[in-house]
Amino acid sequence: MAVYFSLFLVLATVVTGVVWVADKFYLAPQRRLKLADAIAERGDALSDEAKAKISEPNALTDTAVQVFPVIAFVLILRSFLYEPFQIPSGSMMPTLLDGDFILVNKFNYGLKDPVARNKFWENGLPERGDIVVFKYPVDPRIDYIKRVIGLPGDRVIYRNKSLYIKPACQPTDDVCPEFEQVVQDFESKGEYVDNGFELTRYTSNMPNKTHEILVNNNTLPRTAHYFNQAGTQRDEFVVPTGQYFVMGDNRDNSLDGRFWGFVPEANMVGEAVAIWMSFGFERGEDSLVPDWMPSWFPSSVRFSRIGGIE
Known part of the structure; x- marks a missing residue:
């Protein structure tokens, strides 16, 4: 069971890490460009809700970005420092x-x-x-x-x-x-x-x-x-x-x-x-x-x- 959990933890860290990197270096800059274009095109007519919709990531990306640091910390702690046992x-x-x-x-x-x-x-x-x-x-x-x-x-x-x-x-x-x-x-x-x-x-x-x-x-x-x-x-x-x-x-x-x-x-x-x-x-x-x-x-x-x- 511990082996399967370790494997799951590694896979989860890799997947969420890839999404985190993609969002930081590609998806987030793309959203900022889209927002800048929308503001230039519509100006004050662009509502705050519309701005938020353009600049915010989708639910799946946002979840992966938020979860990645936590999972990575648990992986490092459990794999190389301390692991709990009963x-x-x-x-x-x-x-x-x-x-x-x-x-x-x-x-x-x-x-x-x-x-x-x-x-x-x-x-x-x-x-x-x-x-x-x-x-x-x-x-x-x-x-x-x-x-x-x-x-x-x-x-x-x-x-x-x-x-x-x-x-x-x-x-x-x-x-x-x-x-x-x-x-x-x-x-x-x-x-x-x-x-x-x-x-x-x-x-x-x-x-x-x-x-x-x-x-x-x-x-x-x-x-x-x-x-x-x-x-x-x-x-x-x-x-x-x-x-x-x-x-x-x-x-x-x-x-x-x-x-x-x-x-x-x-x-x-x-x-x-x-x-x-x-x-x-x-x-x-x-x-x-x-x-x-x-x-x-x-x-x-x-x-x-x-x-x-x-």
Whole structure:
């Protein structure tokens, strides 16, 4: 759907832009000449209404001229700077909740054309710990949002609900790094519930970024369903060149790289940087919205969630 909208936006900008240029450099001067000729021919006998009819563009041209700057601004903003997205699930809880509306910075990872998505300006690459929106590798028509865990060349192990990272060895390293466990500090339990089980909240201390995660200690790891990469153990992942390994912060409720593999750099859309609006959809005795209302209808505005994303 996003691809179709981008295509429509580009086409609308081109069409209205052509009309804008034609009106500015040809149609408008022609109308002014016609008005001057009419005034010279009829003088004071020419009414204001007749003058306006001669000098004003037709409805279609006028609409295109008025709309073009707005559409062009939206195209530039959405394609090269920031694009809004809605969080549709709880896979990134507690960092992002269902109902959060976020802004994605598309400039941080370089600029791509809005239709074919070919990069034409390098500006940076995802870093470990970034929350990224990307085209789902299994179906690029779908946008996913996860956190970058492994960079190209990294080795990542997710075993017994603990994360281990061995950063890629760089040419400047005298000694190549070894595996290090990402320390998870206990925060709370019971704030979030999944299928009747209380989720445990931890602070995950990644090498360059600290964030919170949720773990369901009542479920077994789904190792048998993990992505099967040749030459590695089932719970180990070696990130290929030019690709990234991503996971959801809600560890046991996220369809992420553990199950389908890696995200090519070309699939990256941008970095999630802020929540600009957040709606709650709770129902029950304390809700102001009756139960018979559709589930998509918000019951509250979570103003406290508006702001930057860690």
